[in-house]
Amino acid sequence: MNQFDPKRYFASKAKENAASEEPAKGKRATLNPVAMQVAQQYKRDTMSPVMVSGVMRMVELGVLIVAGLALYIHYVGFSELRFWHYMVVIAGGSLLHVAISEFSDCYQMPALRNPTGSLGRILLAWIATFAALALTGFFLKISADYSRFWFGAWFVTGFLSLLILRIIASQMMRRWARNGTIERRAVIVGGGANAEQLIRSIEQQPYNDIRICGIFDDRDDRRSPPVVAGYPKLGNIAELVEFARIARIDMLIVSLPISAEGRVLSLLSKLWVLPVDIRLSAHSNHLRFRPRAYSYIGSVPMLDIFDRPIHDWDSVAKRIFDIVFSLLGIIVFSPVMLAAAIAIKLDSKGPVLFKQKRHGFNNEAIEVFKFRSMYADMCDPTARAAVTKGDPRVTRVGRILRKTSIDELPQFFNALFGSLSLVGPRPHAVSAQSHNRLYEEVVDGYFARHRVKPGVTGWAQINGWRGEVDTDEKIRKRTEYDLYYIENWSLWFDLKILFLTPIRLLNTENAY
Incomplete structure (x- = not known):
């Protein structure tokens, strides 16, 4: 019997709710001065705690290998045959220690910030590593092949190296925590007593890496106080979308009870287009789901709705x-x-490259490179008038470039420099239109395409949705395929799309 999955339920219902509402009219909300000032404070990128702990694993692995190798060269002496024997032990022991430390939660942020509190676990992990190496050598009858002095010296040196590394790392993390370099930035959605209780619970968690940036609520000040637990209400939900695009927000926490399903779904249908984690606070709910349904901030339970x-x-x-x-x-x-480039120069006057402003990650405007395929005085950087079959603005060389998609090749440099990815939703011009309507006015959830970096090629393109957008259905289909790609991404999926692209480009029916 299938168990109820609240994450899947709320996520699917939110998207259905978004599709049933009136499309947005392309107008961006205007932030009030206080909200804008707060957003500007959080415009700088942060370091993810997950990335920091991952880097710490690699650094410890490297430190242990270097310590073991240096002792081998100094005390044993370099020998090509024995070198590989020792390297197997050094690399294997270092990897084993990292694995044991991982299972002992030695790479969690509280342990990294407080090395003295986790010293016992680190020492036990290192002892367990050497015990495993000693037992392996004993049962394989190879222990006599290795220097006992080296073995003991590596144990002492390795542990001291780990201890010094942990102390240095803890000092760095405390400094990063103070200046906001390492933190998860969160916004509370919904005000009142629920929001206050949630904020108090989060603030009480030890070694808390959550920075609450403000509160947003659609209710007026009579129903939702302007200040909750010392945090100001910065605006409504429409303004939250704009706020989250300016500030580097990591998480939205909805502080509404699950029983208020209608209001929760209404909020989620507006927020799921943002490239952030969306969590539904479960700290005050009486409903209880299976343990796997929850994630935690300290001991505060959350339902993961969107990642x-x-x-x-x-x-x-x-x-x-x-x-x-x-x-x-x-x-x-x-x-x-x-x-x-030579053909373009010989065919018509003007620059070889054409630069166009397009929507990038998180709706940010990026400049995309293409080979110029139109006459220089007829180029349309805004893309208000889409290129059609037999368009007189396109040059003779331009027709060949567009038909073969050679005009897109300069975007390899966009991908190399980081404004584009090789695979992702194709970026559209910021003013691109279908029947005099902006794309976001045609498709509900259109901006959800921008939760990831756009690509040179994409899932929609290799499925035939490329070329002129002359009907509303075409932009809807492109968006549908783009969202499928985002929700099912993997490196293998990227490889599949990348290698299928040249094959699918042989079909030039919609390219002109």
């Missing part, structure tokens, strides 16, 4: 993917790009 896509180590993996394949693409297609 920010492609973040933390996923974003690192995707960035490495972009750099490697962008460089490869630039090398492979450099002769084609050089030939295209």
